[in-house]
Amino acid sequence: MNQPFARGEMVGVLCGGPSAEREISLRSGQAVFEALRAAGRPVKLVPLSERAGEAKGLIQAAGIGVAFIALHGPFGEDGTVQALLETLGIPYTGSSVEASRYAMDKIFSRRRWAAAHLPIPQWRLAEGINAESRAQGMRFPLVIKPVGQGSSFGISFVDTPQQFAEGIRRAAEYGDRVILEEFLSGVELTVGILEGRALPVIQVVPKRRYYDTVAKYEPGMCSYLVPAPLSDAAARTAQTLALAAHEALGCGAFSRVDMIWTAERGPVLLEINTIPGMTASSLLPKAAAEAGIDFQTLCLKMLDSATARLSAAGSAGGGGDLNG
Template sequence: MRVTVLAGGPSSEREISLESGAAVADACVRLGHDVFKADVMPNDTAALDRPCDIVFPVLHGPFGEDGTLQALLEERTLRYVGSDSAASRRCMDKHLSKQCWNDVGLPTAPWVMVSASDASAAEAVQPPVVVKPTGEGSSVGVVLADTMEDVRRAVEHALMRFDRILVEKRLTGREVTVGILGDRVLPIVEVRPAKGFYDFEAKYRRNDTEYIVEPDLDQTTVRQLQALALRAYRVLGCRHYGRVDLILDASAGPQLLEINTVPGFTQHSLLPKAAARVGIGFDALVGTLLALGMSDANA
């Protein structure tokens, strides 16, 4: 089968995407496919016109994960792995995804969306809060604010870089992630960063973050987290695979944080770790995703 693997892109997660793309491409080769690997940019999408049977996008962040690239693939009626353009937009926009969950009664922390025209709206959520852009991933641009003065400074700084930001009540508790493969919910992975905050460095650059597959949780909580993750994934219209991040708040219980529609495929990445626990090795994971992509027309 002719597989085009797309990686790179313009976002701050470019290097991670290139690493993930190389791993996926290598797996496709081991599976016996004819692989073409391309680094695509908004102004250079020639690789999309190369004949293939399926496209495997592994771009993170804006352009690659926000529905833009997916819409280009749909215009060309190409089969591809991952959520469609509409679901990708909903998931990448943290405000929109939280609004969708809130509309159907799924638990997520109180928040407000803030733009430069109404920066004072940030004061609607009492600190401590998390200030973050609405459309970035891997904790890019995330700031913790403990006082209202901290909030004002963080918002002012963030709005110099981003058009819209989210000010969200900061939750405390165990941070977990739930991978989904097709309609199968994978084992829970708990994330324990050494320095308390799971930022970009902890995710990709340092080796002191602890990942516990199937952590010590009672079975009622496990089932609750997995069911909540699957429902959140379905509410946003995701398909093929994804990773749902949650926090087990000490007082409020399980709360949804966000969904990653293009999880990483690096040595630190959590979806492959969870899949491996149930006997799905890296190559088998990639092969399953190719099969899921081939099952959809994408026309």
């Protein structure tokens, strides 16, 4: 584990990109770059522009042999950059094209989890001029979400029918497809997955009514309990559910699974993030640290998911699916 690359491939840390999470990605990329450089790996930072069409040229110009993907949101997490890297023959960290696409799509992920008999909120797809009618029979408050967005961008918490149209409009700014989801009250939890193992559970404690972008990114608006103050049995239940959610979507070596522990149903899945935030203060690194894995070691372990593809491709004579 964590052996030097054969042929000394240059690692490119891909960050930035065109999504609404660009600034978060730049911070993740810088932190990963510094950790890999401190570990003695040949590495360069590859910031991608806000124009997706320029990515191929920028990656080719960087002359990298392996990509550490630190891109958040659409383009980085939805299988797009993974597919581009496959066309360039560059192994990359994280989940495959297919798993990335499915995990980012809230419709597919919920359908797959339901098929695997995993607990999810009640939800409906809302489209077109009849979107408001889709809320009939659902109780307020509701959560309105864009289907393919992360970090709570475009999410609205709607308390009354009068707020519905504005919530739909806001979500539609991030894509045509929007889902309505029941609002669940309970304890917010997140569980990191690393190399087939669930990391210690973290409790998220927002200082606002809802865990939205303000709570996530404005200083002092949220605190985190590491590990979460759960019984051993409850922690194991949350970890087992997170690992099942990860595996149901065919995700790769790492992810972060968000859930809420309700009084009525126990833990209920909310989201999965295949490229979690990677600053030293982000949630996956916090969970890893609680498990005795420092930030540099975490980055090296994540890099192993790309080197495994490199080894697989080499043993197959350089052909085949790099995500096998």
